[in-house]
Amino acid sequence: GQCRALEIVNQGSGWVQIDWKEPADGGKVAAYKIQRSENGEAFADVATAIESEAVLINQPTMTNLTYKVRAVNKAGEGLESNTISIVL
Numbered sequence: 001g002q003c004r005a006l007e008i009v010n011q012g013s014g015w016v017q018i019d020w021k022e023p024a025d026g027g028k029v030a031a032y033k034i035q036r037s038e039n040g041e042a043f044a045d046v047a048t049a050i051e052s053e054a055v056l057i058n059q060p061t062m063t064n065l066t067y068k069v070r071a072v073n074k075a076g077e078g079l080e081s082n083t084i085s086i087v088l
Contacts, residue, residue, distance in 0.1 A: 001026030
């Protein structure tokens with residue numbers, strides 16, 4: 001399934017706290033893959049979470065960062081969530 005309603009909950013210098021809703025369909029989620037891009041196109045994995053929230057530390061500052069999340073289970077990866085952008 002697709003993670004829903006990805007949003008920024010809190011932020012500081014070099015860190016950001018994000019939150020999202022679990023997929024409404026699909027199988028049981030084993031983990032969430034958090035991905036980041038510094039150009040809005042090439043996304044790389046930056047963290048894995050078990051809960052539907054995460055605090056990402058040691059993030060680049062003074063750069064436009066874009067994040068998205070994918071649910072992962074034994075069937076594979078779900079559709080990507082909405083994207084969010086921030087400059088820390």
